Amino acid sequence: MTTVQARSSEPRVDQRRWLALGVCLTAGFMTLLDTSIVNVALPSMERGVGASQADLSWVASGYALTYGLMLVPAGRLGDLRGRRETFLIGVALFTLASAACGLASAAGWLVVFRLLQGMAGGMIAPQSSGLIQQMFQGAERARAFAMFGSVVAVSTAVGPLAGGLLIQASGGDDGWRWVFYVNLPIGVAVFAAALRLLPRTPPREGPQEGFDLPGVLLLGSGALALMLPLVQEQQWPGRRKWALVPVAVVLLVAFWTWERRQGRLGRAPLVDLRLFTRRSFTLGALVSLLYFAGFTSVFFVYTLFLQNSLGYSALAAGVAATPFAAGSAAAALAGGRLVVRYGRKLVVYGLCGVALGLLGAVMAVQLAPGRGVAWAAALPLLVAGVGSGLTVSPNTTLTLGRVPVRRAGAAGGVLQTGQRVGSAAGIAAVGAVYFAQLAGHGHVAAALQLGLATALLFVLLALALALADLRERSARG
Missing domain, CATH: 1.20.58 (Methane Monooxygenase Hydroxylase; Chain G, domain 1)
Incomplete structure (x- = not known):
């Protein structure tokens, strides 16, 4: 190949990498959106298929459970057998399981298909982070992880709004089915694009590792x-x-x-324990676990409060969470550029912003405990969202940036498993505080305040870890 030919091919290769990243981000958005989009659809499911409270609980939490259980083994499978192939299998299964959920005629079948959908989502997630490691280096990798972090933050926050819009548009007892049907055209498009754009995992030299x-x-x-x-x-x-x-x-x-x-x-182990000898990986995984315990639990109690206590519709409750999503999306993209310059300091700034925003939300509930609380809390949630955008994607970049590419899938699976465990623990703790206050005193505004304060505690613990790391680095340097 001549020099001119080589140069002319470089833009095409570069464009192909960024298009492949778009495929990964779209798949990630689809799977992570399903962790929160069903929350506002639960009343419609209860009417549509006669789901009991236990059924609804498994629809909401069973997805996160099977999703989390699949992350590490699926990441390792992608490292060994090919991330592109594992990604395609996961997308196909997720799309089929979504169709089955929407067609379910009984609550029991809905739960079964929802668990399968979670397993498929858990197959997709670590391949995305592994492919980013494989396709990008240096500042470009930081930018790619910034976009990935933006998807993580925004998909969780925008879920209630998306669910509210779908139910508002479809209406009736079968409105919940469209929460699953919306995945079908997205899944088909992602599968077709992945076939064309995703790179194959480079062949391994030496003896093949076992599973x-x-x-x-x-x-x-x-x-x-x-x-x-x-x-x-x-x-x-x-x-x-x-x-x-x-x-x-x-x-x-x-x-x-x-x-x-x-x-x-x-x-060959499932998880290379040498990952935890890397300070950046261990610290980042702990910060991520604690942060997700705080940030995901906020929307759990906030949407419950707005719908069950103040009578907000599913759509209105979703709109109330939009300031957080908007702030997070904008800041995450900026965070990808700034993390190269500021490093762990940027995560500290982000966590401070989230803590300040949550404190402001607690005060807003005190000042406007009635139906105007969503307006009063909009600015604090925007501040918290900006902080979240400066936390999730930079922390992901710093945590995975020095992981060897051949272990990228498993490392991404470990990181995201910590996020799922943190989310479950946070929702359990914050929910227990919220419901205990309601049962004991019946004061709904005070229950929300205590729930938000508990979420704030998790964020402050993550901030303490990040600050301790900064102090130690300063002492060494």
Whole structure:
């Protein structure tokens, strides 16, 4: 190939990479949107298929459960067998499961198909972060992760609005079905584009690594035992459910021991424990876990308060969450450019913004406890959204930036598993505080304030970790 030919091909290669990133981001938006879009559709499901409270709980939380359980093994599968191929299988299964959810004639079938949909979503997510690692380097990788972080933040926040719009447009007892049908054209388009644009995983040199099935079983059962009492906190009364937590600890310790043994014997582990010797990865994963415990639980109690206590429609409750989504989207794109210059300081600034915004929301509820609370809380939520945009994508960039590409899928799976566990734990804790205040005193505004204050506590814990890291770096430097 001549020099002129090589130069003329470079723009096409560059454009193809960014188009491939668009495919990954669209798939990520679709799967993450489904974690929150169903919340406003639950009353319609209850009327449409006679779903019980237990059924509705599994529709809402079962998706997050199976999604989280699939992340690490799916990430490792993509590292070994090809991220493009695993991505395509995940998109196909997600689209089919979405169609099955929309066609479900009984609540039991809806729950089954919803669990399958979560598994498919968990297959897609780590491939996206792995493909970003594979396709981009340096400042371009930071920019790509900024866009990925924007999708993570915005998809969660905009879910109630999207669900409200779909139900408002379709109406009736079957309005909830369109929450799932909307995935069909998106899924088909993503699959077709992925076939053309996504790169294949480069072939490995040397002997082929095997798949660590005992590691999958130990990690999966440990994560299941840990997450079940969290996602079912409101539906399983009594304290016996918490007996699963020590079981989870035993299983996860066994998983850690097994993985160390795999490493000593020179075999391929499910999770390379050397990842946790990287300070940037360990710190970033902990910050992400604590932050997601705070930020996702905000919308859980806020939309409940607006709909159940103030009589807001599904659409109005979704609109009330829009300032956070808008601020997050705008700031996440800027964060991708700024993280190269400021590093961990930018995450600290972002967490300070989220904390300030949540504190402002608590004060807004005090000043305007009636139906005007959404207007009073709009500016604080916008500030919190800007802070979120400066937290999620820069933290993702810093956490995964130094991970070897051959471990990128598994590392992304570990990071996102922490996010799912954090979300479940946060919703359980914030929900318990909110419902306990309602049951004990019946004061709905005070219940929301306490719920938001609990979410703020998680954000402050993440901020304390980030600040401690900054102080140690300053002492060393």
